[in-house]
Amino acid sequence: MAAGEVGLQAIRYSRGRLQLLDQRKLPLETIYIDVYDSSGGCLTFLCRHAIQDMVVRGAPAIAIAAALSLAVEAVNLETKPTSLDEALHFLHTRLDHLVTSRPTAVNLLDAATKLKNKTSDAALRTSNAAEILVVYVDAAEAMLAADIASNKAIGDYGADLISGQSKRDGKLSVLTHCNTGSLATAAYGTALGVIRSLNLQGKLNTVYCTETRPFNQGSRLTAYELVYEKIPAVLIADSAAAALQSSGKIDAVVVGADRIASNGDTANKIGTYNLALAAFHHGIPFYVAAPLTSIDTALSSGDSIVIEERSSKELTHSHAGHGPQVAASGISVWNPAFDITPAKLITAIITDKGIITKPEGSLVFDILGFLNAH
Numbered sequence: 001m002a003a004g005e006v007g008l009q010a011i012r013y014s015r016g017r018l019q020l021l022d023q024r025k026l027p028l029e030t031i032y033i034d035v036y037d038s039s040g041g042c043l044t045f046l047c048r049h050a051i052q053d054m055v056v057r058g059a060p061a062i063a064i065a066a067a068l069s070l071a072v073e074a075v076n077l078e079t080k081p082t083s084l085d086e087a088l089h090f091l092h093t094r095l096d097h098l099v100t101s102r103p104t105a106v107n108l109l110d111a112a113t114k115l116k117n118k119t120s121d122a123a124l125r126t127s128n129a130a131e132i133l134v135v136y137v138d139a140a141e142a143m144l145a146a147d148i149a150s151n152k153a154i155g156d157y158g159a160d161l162i163s164g165q166s167k168r169d170g171k172l173s174v175l176t177h178c179n180t181g182s183l184a185t186a187a188y189g190t191a192l193g194v195i196r197s198l199n200l201q202g203k204l205n206t207v208y209c210t211e212t213r214p215f216n217q218g219s220r221l222t223a224y225e226l227v228y229e230k231i232p233a234v235l236i237a238d239s240a241a242a243a244l245q246s247s248g249k250i251d252a253v254v255v256g257a258d259r260i261a262s263n264g265d266t267a268n269k270i271g272t273y274n275l276a277l278a279a280f281h282h283g284i285p286f287y288v289a290a291p292l293t294s295i296d297t298a299l300s301s302g303d304s305i306v307i308e309e310r311s312s313k314e315l316t317h318s319h320a321g322h323g324p325q326v327a328a329s330g331i332s333v334w335n336p337a338f339d340i341t342p343a344k345l346i347t348a349i350i351t352d353k354g355i356i357t358k359p360e361g362s363l364v365f366d367i368l369g370f371l372n373a374h
């Protein structure tokens, strides 16, 4: 995707209207769902359900879709709040509800907190309830634009870092996991944005993407984005990743993040930890690419990150639980959606404000120090 081009869009938004690309149907069908409640019910409840059901997924995309669903609801409200308290109550209770959609990614909590603060601050300056709704809508729309800008910055920082640190003369091959591209963000992507930037700069040989069982975000979504943009790519089974890393073909591993603790421990799609262990063993740099909104400064380590467990059907049935049964009836299942990669295994964190590296001699990152300096 050339700079400025729109490309694939997980979220289509215009003031008063929100459409989500139904990612459960990709790559075979491209269907946009209008997030619209004809019964006069609550649009944010519908959006929360769409997030849980993976119509929209990927930490930044979840945050933006949720924030915009409330913007659309606010614009289309038939009975507008008449007092400041009513307006704030309407916005804040709905944000609280949206935040409970999925537990692991922090981006939605971060967005909701910022939107609450912004509207509470605005309420100190006006007595007009309608104005609070406008402040909310403007702020939610600004998040959409900010995500695209931050992903482009991540892409450029990451491409420079990876090519600068590589020992290989010539084009590089990288391994990635899950889907962190246009489909997981407002556009461009985080880890996949880095890969896009490498490709745009003529530095990419091949990107290897894992299938990312059991939901297959890699084989269905990342592969789809890579083919769509004609980026040289190879799909591998998750179980082939260590063998690939031992083959000498991989110059770097780059993945996204759902929540990064202050020491750099990172929650990301299940299987990320396996990739990091293999990278460590083979001396391959392992990078996490994420916006600052993925950092949870309230957590000192990854120990207290809540890992979402999803339905056993996603494992026992094909097509992410919607196809025929593939596992023996009666088998018990453990289906965590994410795992924690310890900071020790991460070479650097690529953010929209620059690269976070470990202080000399340390096994963990000083993220609070980085944030204070930026």
Ligand code: MRU
Residues within 6 Å of the ligand: 057, 058, 059, 060, 105, 177, 178, 179, 180, 181, 184, 185, 189, 190, 191, 217, 255, 256, 257, 258, 268, 269, 270, 337
């Ligand atoms: O369960 P998903 O598909 O929402 O998981 C997505 C991931 O783990 C991504 O790597 C992460 O959200 C970063 S997306 C830019």
